[in-house]
Amino acid sequence: MTTKLLVVDDEANIRLLYAQELSDEGYEVVTAANALEAAEKLQGADFDLVVLDIKLKNESGIELLQRIVKERHTLPVILCTAFSCYKDDFSAWLADGYVVKSSDMTELKDEIKRVLAKRQKAATAAA
């Protein structure tokens, strides 16, 4: 079964780039342009991980993060943002990972692998 990722970013080109690059890594990628769309897609299917931008048009990715953690506390979230300063903001600590946006997506890919492995380990231990 392929790993299913939800990518939330308000920039269409960035969504396209994520979809392209992460599909190449073997993930099934679904994208959402805003919090509402993300919530709808989360309702409709089971995801293994969410890649979330903090600054969405007219809304905050942090609020969406809080909602996901509250409603689906086992679903891991990686914040991927243009700002490095949020890393120290305690509201961002809810996320499982934090990556600063870069044209070289190696760091994001590594972080996705790390978070998924960690979840897998926790799930195995719980079982």
Next chain:
Amino acid sequence: MKGGGYPLSEVLPYILTEFQEQKSQMGAMLSFLNSKTREIKFLREVGLVLQTSLDLDEVLSVAMTAITAGKGFGMNRAFLLMTDKERRHIKGYLGVGPKDYEEAWRTWEDLSRSNFTLKELAKNFQKTKLTSEKVKFHDILGLLTVPLSDQGHIFNRALRGKKPILVENALNNPDLDRGLARILGVDCFLVMPLISRNRRIGIIIADNCITHKPITLQDMQSLETFAFPVAFALERASLYERLQEEVAKQKSANLKLREQQELIVKMEKMALVGKITSSIAHSIRNPLMVIGGFARTLLKGSPEDDERRSYLESIVRETRQLEEVLSEVLDYSESLFPVMDLWDLNKLLSNALDELGSALEQTGVICQQELSAELPMVQIDYKQISYCVKTIISTALAAMEKGGELRVETELDGDGVLVRISDSGAALTKKAQDALTAPFFLTQEMGAGVGLSLCKTILERQGSSLSISNRPGGGNTYSIRLTTKKETI
């Protein structure tokens, strides 16, 4: 002719005696008049200075010279005591006169040879002797502190009575406190209150400790007359001095306020710069990611012999370069606002090494840690110091592309903590070391690898330091010294 001769011969001796008596009386009156004339002249001379001077030292010099100089009241020694600012105590302030016979004769001989007026003497005293006289009688002055509430003390009695008290035969007088006579070392002295407009200004004690000449009623009256202008001038000068102090305090407060205002304006400007930089960075980072990201995707999908690959490689390289500049700009704008707190340095280093774990693995470098277990907490901005440590480790790793050993050590160093990060790569020349840590903004531009320069600037701004040295046996050591601050519980 017996019984004859001069008819007045029998009364002549009486007349002569009477004449002698009259002559002596005239002489005494003349001397009294002379002394009074001198006193008036002297009081006028001194009074002029006292009336106009606002300089406390000048007033003191004139007053004390007038009391002790032969041309003045000619007392051997005088002490001035003044009430303190809080008006709780009367305290010894200045003593003038010789300490022993030898000094007395030497001073008086010098004075007899000179022809100074009283004013000149006072000026000379202020210039050359005022400070040393304060020190000379330091011991006696220190013992003369009396609370103004001690009603029975002779100082307070004189102040209350507003009249001088002449103390005679003090050591044998059971009614008197002998302590004061013992401190002064004389048994005859005059205690003169200084009162101005009902305010207790101080006390003058005068004595003839060298010549032991008795203090006469006339001396006492003359000094009493003199005490009024002295008290007035002292009060005015000390009020003026206090006013000057207040003005200086006000000036310094104003200066501080202006500095604070300037700082606030500067901070506001810097905050604005930070906000703008952050906003621009965000607007630039997204398009850069798209441009560079797609170029990478295309590059991955293009055949090795495609000549367009070099164009794509250029796009990837240039966008990467722009992203680095952007990160440096953001790091710098964030470094402007350190948030200082107490942190465990060993933990910071372990976290930094964890974060750089994959880079360490890639280079095949072995990491040795020697972290002192007894380090106090350090007062730092965690994020910034973590950035510095990571930048240094990355620099050290870059020097060991073919593998090597990275050493991370911490130790207590006086009132600070020393962090040493060493590599086993090629030793940097002194020139290269200086270039790496040249002050940020002086010699380098953004994107030219400002990493270590920025570290140095950050560390210095937090009161710490960064130095690079060659390691014995090859390699380089980067040393950071951080200050500690004891925890207050």
